[in-house]
Amino acid sequence: MFKRVVVVTDLSPAAYTLLNCLGGLNALGAEKCLLMQCMSFPQASSVALSYSTTLIDRCLHEQSTILENHGFQVETRIITGVAKNEINRTAEREKYSLIVAGAQVCSLTSELFFGGLVYDLIHHASKPVLIIRLEEDELKKQACFKATGCHLSHHVLFPTDFSENADHAFSYVSDLAAAGVEKIKINLAACPGPVPDHASPDPPTG
Numbered sequence: 001m002f003k004r005v006v007v008v009t010d011l012s013p014a015a016y017t018l019l020n021c022l023g024g025l026n027a028l029g030a031e032k033c034l035l036m037q038c039m040s041f042p043q044a045s046s047v048a049l050s051y052s053t054t055l056i057d058r059c060l061h062e063q064s065t066i067l068e069n070h071g072f073q074v075e076t077r078i079i080t081g082v083a084k085n086e087i088n089r090t091a092e093r094e095k096y097s098l099i100v101a102g103a104q105v106c107s108l109t110s111e112l113f114f115g116g117l118v119y120d121l122i123h124h125a126s127k128p129v130l131i132i133r134l135e136e137d138e139l140k141k142q143a144c145f146k147a148t149g150c151h152l153s154h155h156v157l158f159p160t161d162f163s164e165n166a167d168h169a170f171s172y173v174s175d176l177a178a179a180g181v182e183k184i185k186i187n188l189a190a191c192p193g194p195v196p197d198h199a200s201p202d203p204p205t206g
Contacts, residue, residue: 001175002098002128006034006091007067008083008121011059014134018102019063021132023070024152025100028179032073034096035064038083084120091127100130128172153181161189 005025009015022033037060056078064074079086091099103118122129132150158173160166177184 001172001179002028002030004032004034004094004096005030005072005098005100006036006087006096006127008087008099008101009035009037009060009063011037011056014102014104015063016066017134018100018132019066021150022067022100024150025098026071027153028176030072030098032075033067034090034094035060035067035074035076036087036090037076037078038086039078039080040083041080044080083117084124087121088125088127091125096127098128098130099125100132102132102134104134153179155183155185156181157185157187159187159189 002025007019007022009019037056060076060078064076067074077090079090087099090096099121101118101121118131122131130152153176156173156176158170160170173184173186
């Protein structure tokens with residue numbers, strides 16, 4: 001169902017943690033990954049002036065190897081511009097079916113996404129977005145992160161308010177059930193008004 005996937009990355013230790021836990025995408029039909037690093041125009045100018053492109057190329061090669069070891073075909077790309085726009089534009093134009101990104105747990109009230117961009121991304125995305133939650137591993141002294149959940153086909157929670165958007169999301173839940181997700185829980189969110197007449201979806205099995 002998610003055959004072609006955009007994976008957003010950078011050079012941080014958290015990015016490597018994200019990539020190491022994406023093997024579960026195989027069960028959802030993923031075959032090809034576009035490993036994409038986004039740079040603002042000032043960042044791109046800084047990189048050009050500091051001759052650090054070799055470091056970026058080496059890191060992208062290491063990261064692509066991680067995804068290849070998961071069984072994916074991998075393309076790497078560095079793009080320049082406003083990240084949320086470029087990521088969504090690429091996914092739409094090149095017909096990718098999923099965008100994957102990591103969200104670093106920073107505190108009880110704030111989070112970081114490889115530069116603080118995750119909420120802009122999900123609010124403007126025209127494609128489904130999978131966010132992998134990442135947190136620092138306090139048991140290790142060096143900069144190290146762990147994913148809070150990598151079992152992508154184990155248990156899915158689907159909150160719904162029976163809106164048009166929820167109906168659209170439900171079509172993906174049905175596909176997840178067909179793909180072999182072990183358990184799906186449907187949670188009714190509080191509705192501000194009466195439940196629409198069309199709100200009678202049969203829950204997926206799984």
